[in-house]
Amino acid sequence: MPRLAANFLSPLALCLLLASCSSIPMPSFLHDPSSEAVVYALGPRDGYTSPLSDSLKPACPALVFEHPDFQLTSAHQQALSRLAQEMAKNKKARLLVAGYTPPNLPPDHARSLSERRALAVRQRLIELGLEAASIQTVGFGNDFSPSGPASNVVVIYTQG
Known part of the structure; x- marks a missing residue:
């Protein structure tokens, strides 16, 4: 039975399982750049000007x-x-x-x-x-x- 479980959890499945834990970082090859947090600001922030500020x-x-x-x-x-x-x-x-x-x-x-x-x-x-x-x-x-x-x-x- 343990051998079946070891075969069932492939390295990719194991990475996905571990990445779902909030304290463990997701491997870079599974990282989705579109999931980055959006920073909202209506004024200058870190050298960037919001396109909303003028309108x-x-x-x-x-x-x-x-x-x-x-x-x-x-x-x-x-x-x-x-x-x-x-x-x-x-x-x-x-x-x-x-x-x-x-x-x-x-x-x-x-x-x-x-x-x-x-x-x-x-x-x-x-x-x-x-x-x-x-x-x-x-x-x-x-x-x-x-x-x-x-x-x-x-x-x-x-x-x-």
Whole structure:
């Protein structure tokens, strides 16, 4: 029986099995370069300029959130109402709602919290009459450029 198991686990199968363990690096010949993590930034980062930086402009002042909340306050509601009134004039306008969190949070938690904040803002804008298809969200978490916005904010960008 052990001989059958040894024949069953070919070297390739063994590599795949071992590579599925998060603490063991995947062999270079099995590495998929398309699975690299994407770094989102709206400003300069490590000597590169984002192609988004020139075409996106803040649509309103940043919405500041109290840590670790993602609920909209009355101040947020008022700012979003004003923005929805302005955006109703331009039906072709597209928005990008970007959430950010402080650098001291674990990356997964930061990304999740920033996404929930961006989604809460998007939902409110939809309730105020904006087209859902014209509002995109992204949660940057704490992965943003040093020249980017302060943490614990949601910035609404318009393409301009």
